[in-house]
Amino acid sequence: MKLTNPGSVPVYTISGASTARPLPDWLSRRRKRSLKNDPEYANRVELLQDFEFEEASQCVRVSDDGNWVMSTGTYKPQQIHVHDLSQLSLSFARHTTSLNETFVLVGSGYEKSLHLQTDRKLEFHTPSGCHFETRLPRYGRDLVYDRFSTEALIPSAGVDTENHSGEVFRLNLELGRFMKSYQVDVGGDDPGNGLQGSIGVGCVNVAAIAENTHGLLAFGTSISTVEFWDPRSKSRVAILSGHDGEITALDFSPTGLSLATGTSTGLVQLFDLRRPVPLLNKDQGYGFPIQNIIHLQTASNERKILSSDKKVIKIWDEETGDPWTSVEPVVDLHHVAHVKGSGMLLTANEGQQMHSFFIPQLGPAPRWCSFLDNMVEEMAEEVHTETYDDYKFLTMAELKSLSLAHLIGKTNLLRPYMHGYFVAQKLYEQARLIANPYVWEEERVKRIKEKVDKERASRIRGNKKVKVNQKLADKILKRQEKREQVDTEAGVLGDSRFAKLFEDDEFAVDERSFEFRALNPSTNVGDGQETSGGRSAVASGNVGDSSDESNDDEDSESPQVRQPEMVMRVSTSNQRGNSRMKDTALGSRAQKSGRIGKTRQGGDVGGERQVTFVPESRKKARPGQPQPPAPTKNRSDPRRSASNNTFRRL
Helix, strand or coil: CEECCCCCCCCEEEECCCCCCCCCHHHHHHHHHCHHHCHHHHCCCCCCCCCECCCEEEEEEECCCCCEEEEEECCCCCEEEEEECCCCEEEEEEECCCCEEEEEECCCCCCCEEEEECCCEEEEEECCEEEEEEECCCCECCCEEECCCCEEEEEEECCCCCCCCEEEEEEECCCCEEEEEEEECCCCCCCCCCCCCCCCCCEEEEEEECCCCCCCEEEEECCCCEEEEECCCCEEEEEECCCCCCEEEEEECCCCCEEEEEECCCEEEEEECCCCCEEEEEECCCCCCCCEEEEEECCCCCEEEEEECCCCEEEEECCCCCEEEEECCCCCEEEEEECCCCCEEEEEEECCECEEEECCCCCCCCHHHCHHHHHHHHHHHCCCCCCCCCEEEEEHHHHHHCCCHHHCCCCCCEEEECCEEEEEHHHHHHHHHHHCCCHHHHHHHHHHHHHHHHHHHHCCCCCCCCCCCHHHHHHHHHHHHCCCCCCCCCHHHHCHHHHHHHCCHHHCCCCCCHHHHHHCCCCCCCCCCECCCCCECCCCCCCCHHHHHHCHHHHHHCCCCCCCCEEEEEECCCCECCECCCCCCCCCCCCCCCCCCCCCCCCCCCCCCEEEEEECCCCCCCCCCCCCCCCCCCCCCCCCCCCCCHHHHC
């Protein structure tokens, strides 16, 4: 439930849309997919099932026995809904041929109802459907039912051509025929008031009956008068005049001694029937015509009056006129109904969903939704502490610059604190906008700058330090910077499955290994820096004997066994002993001894050169270990090798 009026008299919105107009079908379907993340939808209370119409609702009433709610809707299509309150669901729906203006429930339940249509028809409905319909001489404006005489009273528009007065038609339901109408003065003698379709035509707008008391009838007219008629003598007994605007709403008090009137200018007046001077004058505030006036009595036997127009529902004290509470929904109102003996209000309004409001201090929840009392008690137990999140602290100089210094001590929007004031955020923003009309453009530039800075800060820089494999981490970060969409976790660096790759020494990459050089042939490992494995890299691409000798001691003491490294040798087929021929260009070197091939003609050079990699063990002989015998030469040194295969001489 939503707390719409968190004042001394809280009002809870039980059901109803939070938007003025319904969303399109394609947009509503899209929103339904994400309703699980909508807090308003998750905390909703569906009071009555299908308590809504296709377009808008026109009128809503609760039966006297409190078991049924009947409501009518507007085009499209015209229909009647009846809800069973004991089941909290829609009992049935019914369509009519024209728009329903208003209706009344004749009996204690929904079984008998009268419906005034906009096409001058009066329909009598039963559970089986439309039982009877009749045509009215003129358009009806309101409909009331006199239970003592079983007559339906229909105030109408226009004047009678014979008497030049307005009429209130009487349809006797017991006899089944129209009786003589009540002749009400609506200014028929004035020019233009005789035609019911003309502008400013005189008409009887509304009617009221003092039930359970003296039974007096009251009719409000378009000429700002209220006429009182005695239903026993069928005669006028009094006229009340002096109102500002047309009379649009009437309601007798439960005692029958006072009458509340509402005008088309939004003014509500309370009269004592024994005095022609109003006791109270209340302005609704919006200037719209008053639609409903209801006398209420709270749980503590305080008398209140409810008045509503299309914008707001106000409840005020009957004796003092002090405002008690108010309800301002987001949609325009058409009709308000009160569930007797409770604090529940039902409204017919614009929009698909009909609204229902609960005021705990007005009365308990109805018996068909008694669970609302427990929900309200739980919400009331929550302690609401006031915070200053919606306030802005300003000094006196800043208040003067915004022209807000004149509000000090006159409103609670400015709260003194130390050397300044806390100002409501909305007031501060409005005052700043008035003082500086270009503040919106400055704020826009500021937001754009913040967004750009945020995107820049989110890009990954190559400055992340890891325990091992720092070069690999830098390489990954460098690749991330070149992408349009940066992975903030840097892929492998942010994956917990690969965390040991940069933390555990067992996963260190040995850049001097044969596998690493085969996969990274262009990587220079001789930069003199410490590798991730902890060894010193070789200064050049060729591994010499001096580097091997300098590391022999380390290798002999290290428990790890090194793989034999490849040593590059350049050899030719012409070698004598340990002496090597001077290396010359391949194109200019001639074979000096041995047989001359037949293809060596015309100065062709037949010299050859082969580059081989010979593995040599770098381990030293341990003390006490016999030396392997030196290889014996099967051939004498002066003898020339007949083969070009160097491996045969090993």
